Amino acid sequence: MNAETGSEADFRPHSSHWGVFTAAMRDGELLVRPHPGDPDPNAILQNFPAALRHRARIAQPMVRRGWLEAGPGPDPRRGRDEFVPMAWDAVLDLLGAEVARIRDRHGPGAVFGGSYGWASAGRFHHAQSQIHRFLNCAFGGYVASVNSYSSGAASVIVPHVLGNYEALTKHNVTWDQLAQHTEVVLAFGGMALKNAMVAGGGISEHVERPAMKAAHDRGCDFILLGPLRSDLPEEAGAEWIANIPGTDTALMLALVHTLVAEGLQDQDFLDRYTTGWAVFERYLMGREDGQPKDAGWAAPITGVPADTIRALARRLHGKRVLVTVAHALQRAEHGEQPVWMAAVLAAALGQIGLPGGGYGYALGAIGYYGRRANAVPGPTLSQGRNRHGDYIPVARIADMLLNPGMTYRYNGQTRTYPDIRMVYWAGGNPFHHHQDLNRLRQAFARVDTLVVHELAWTATARHADIVLPATMTLEREDIGFSSHDPLMVAMHRITEPFGEARDDYDIFAGLSRRLGVEEAFTEGRSSREWLRHLYARTEQALRELGHPAPDFDAFWEAGTLALPQAPDDGGPWRAFREDPEANPLPTPSGRIEIFSETIAGFGEADCPGHPAWLPPQDVPRAGTPLHLVANQPATRLHSQLDFGEHSIASKRRGREVACLHPADAAARGIAEGDVIRLFNERGACLAAAHLTTGIRPGVVQLATGAWYDPEDPAEDKPLCVHGNPNVLTRDVGTSGLAQGCTGQLTVVEVERFTGNLPPIRAFDPPMTV
Known part of the structure; x- marks a missing residue:
């Protein structure tokens, strides 16, 4: 990528x-x-140039051959079938009829x-909103x-125990x-820059590294536990x-x-601010x-010497301490417990609500946490x-699709999984996010x-009918805005769409026309007219504050x-x-609920009324002796543009x-650079x-x-030759309270791979007829 060869006007x-x-x-x-x-700046930007016209892009509408020939219905061939190209009008007619069938x-x-x-x-072109x-x-709903x-x-x-989640993460301790x-800084799971480098809506200033350096140079002690x-x-x-x-x-x-x-606990704080x-x-x-939960008890559980634990606790007394917990800790069995227990630790230290002290849950987990909020709203498309x-x-998507009519527990309720006939996906790749891919x-x-709807042949697209x-962001106009970044961006279109790709909005407008709801969906506006309409909300708010309020044309020209x-000001926690x-x-x-009568009343054995140590079931044993940490990648956002150069x-x-x-x-x-096979009872990669x-001995980390790239898609548990750890992770909920994802941790064995290396086809288009 050579950014110096173009003129500034380009x-x-x-x-x-x-x-x-x-x-x-x-x-x-x-x-x-x-x-x-x-x-x-984030080097992930370097993924754009090679991705723009990559062979993995989808050039025209496609319909899976088995679905086209046999009609709608369950089919184990999804993910390994051929595709048939179709013209836009024909495919929208076909899809419109299927949507109407499901609806009626x-x-x-x-x-x-x-x-x-x-x-x-x-x-505006945020796929979830569309x-x-x-x-x-x-x-009428879904x-x-x-x-x-x-x-x-x-x-x-x-x-339940701390109040508003947004206040804790976005309006609390700042960088x-x-x-x-x-x-x-007591950082459980750390504050990895690869996570903080991304933020919904965009980010103009990555301040985390400079802030940590400034704190360290001032004498702040960072303690990483993980x-x-x-x-x-x-x-x-x-x-x-x-x-x-x-x-x-x-x-x-x-x-x-x-x-x-x-x-050494701050009993006055505990008495006044907690229950x-x-x-x-x-x-x-x-x-x-x-059984006292003392350092001697914790040492064999945690692998941290008892003297180290006791010395660390004494170091915290009387200091301005910030306790942070990475999202990673709660993506595991009983993931509710470290989130809750960290709040108790911060309360016992009495630092909550002080500048730079207390509990900064997920600080460093995402780019807009730990920043000042904007004083005006941004553009938002009504759903x-x-x-x-x-x-x-x-x-719980796989549970839902596999078990219609089954009951499950969630947040104090007994709920029932619906009988789903159509899954409509626009934006996102569950073959990245979800666990136990088989x-x-x-x-x-x-x-x-x-x-x-997809811009490239992800595994989700390969399984579709x-x-x-869909267009890539560079191929359309939009307005970039984050609630906690001070720069609104006029996102100009940089290049023409790839092949026959269309914006999600245009696809849905065409489909709405066939279903008789076009006016309700579009309100008679083109994409550019929607941008002008949505911008007016911010313009009005700026004017009311007495802040410079350029009209849409001036904003678009300025960029x-x-x-x-x-x-x-510390937000609600300072108050x-x-x-x-x-x-x-x-x-x-x-108050801060160290014991919650509400949660206790739910009667969940895996989430009692106060934070507790609940031993996990998924632990190393014979056959799977290593912990696997399946964390976030550093060179892409989740699976986006995995085919990019960076x-x-x-x-x-x-x-x-x-x-x-x-x-x-x-x-x-195993030697440096060897290809290895990671495996357990769920799969292998x-x-x-x-x-x-x-890395701690006994642990293997795979982002x-x-x-997902199965060597033989016809097998029940094919080998992923590319390295997707979600063929190994467990598809179970954190507890009956939250039913969150537990994909951060599992157990595996690892061995040197000695066979013929299978080719990687993850970025090759599927067969078409």
Whole structure:
């Protein structure tokens, strides 16, 4: 990528989840320049040039041959069938008839509106907004999903015990506060820059690395607790305590036990700002079960020496301490517990609500956490009203498709899975997000029709019955906006669409026309007219604040617009600390609920009324002696543009890289760069080995996002030759409370692969007839 060969006038503004940039086409080559005001630009931008016209792009509408010949219905050939190209009018006629059939025969309870994923930084062409608006117009509603794979457990437990999730993550401790005030950062699971480098709606300034460096240079101590040393950047100068994966709750319990046993807890804070401490303390000190949760108890569970735990607890007393918990910790069995227990630890230290202190849940997990909020709203496309109202926790899609009519527990309710006949997906790739992919293949085989809008041949598109080619963000106009980034971006179209690709909006407009709901969906506006309409909300808000408020044409010509931001005042948590009676938390007690009568009343054995150590079932044993950490990738956002140059360059021999400790490698005869096979009872995949002392012995790490590439799709459990760890992870919920995703951790064995290396076909288009 050479961004210096184009003239300045050629470059036009655009945005992505991984950064604001300008781009130009010169002699058929895409040139990309990061936003000049970004102190730490994200190299994921380098994926755009090679991806733009890659062979993996979908050039025209396709229909799966088996569905076209036999009609709608369950079919195990999904994922390995041929496709038939069709003209747009013909395929929209076909799809319109199928949508009408499902609507008229089965109703809105038979269609699942998928679209889970990071579709676009643009607020109008955001695929989730487009598809949900369409389904509400066409069906009057649909079966939706709630929560996220990223924070499924946290987003359910937090409202019960801490109140508003948005307030905890977005209106609490900022990076500026950390740089100026924090004395100790206790980072459970770290604050990996690869996670903070992305943000929904776009990001113009990546401030995390400079903030951590400023704090460290000032004398702040960063303490990383987790199996991967890379989960804090070098600039933090972190001390590394490598506990066993999934044992953070036990470690936190032991820290609090030490504080209490030595009289170091802030009892005044606990008495004034929390409820249920006495109940929890009985458990903590062992008065309930005869087992104190002390450092000696925690040492064999966590792999951290008891003296280290006790010394760490003493270091925290009297300091401005910020406790952070990565999303990763709650993507595991009993994922609710570390989120809850970290709040108890922060409360015991008495730092909650102070500048740079307290509990910064998920700080560093995503780019718009830890930043000031914008003082004005941004453009938002109304999705309409879902009058059907049924939903599932997002990570339970395979359970739903495989078990219609089965009951399950969620957030105190007993719910029933609907009977889904059509899955309509626009934006996102469940063959990245979901676990136990062989089970997911079985689930998708059971529906009547799977429709996918996609720009490239992901595994989800390969399993679809109708595939509609969608534009990439560079091929359309939009407005980039994040609620916590001060720059609004006029996203100009950089190049023409690939092949016959269309915007999701145009696809749904054409489909709406065939279903008689075009006016309800489009409201008579073109895409550009929608941008003008949506921008007016921000323009009006700016005018009311007395801030410069250019009209749409002036904004579009300028390319960017600096937005005013709210003050960094600590938000609801600072107000709560200053006066808990006048500013109570939105919990039943108005306080931090260390013991929750509500949760206790749900009667879930796997989520009791106070945080507790609940031993996981998925632990190393004979046959699967290693922990697998399946974390987020560094060179792409989830699986997006895995075929881009930056992502491809991170692979070895074309395969994803798995990290393991030299001692574990030596015991298995594995050398640096070897292709290895990771396997358990659910499946197997290949990866390239990288040996490092920056990982705890007994742990192997393989990032998610490599496109699923089965060697023989006809097999029940085919080998993924590309390195997708979700052929190995378990498809079970965190607990009966949240039913969140548990894909972060599982157990595997690893061996050197000695056979003939199978070719990688993940980015090759499927066969067509």
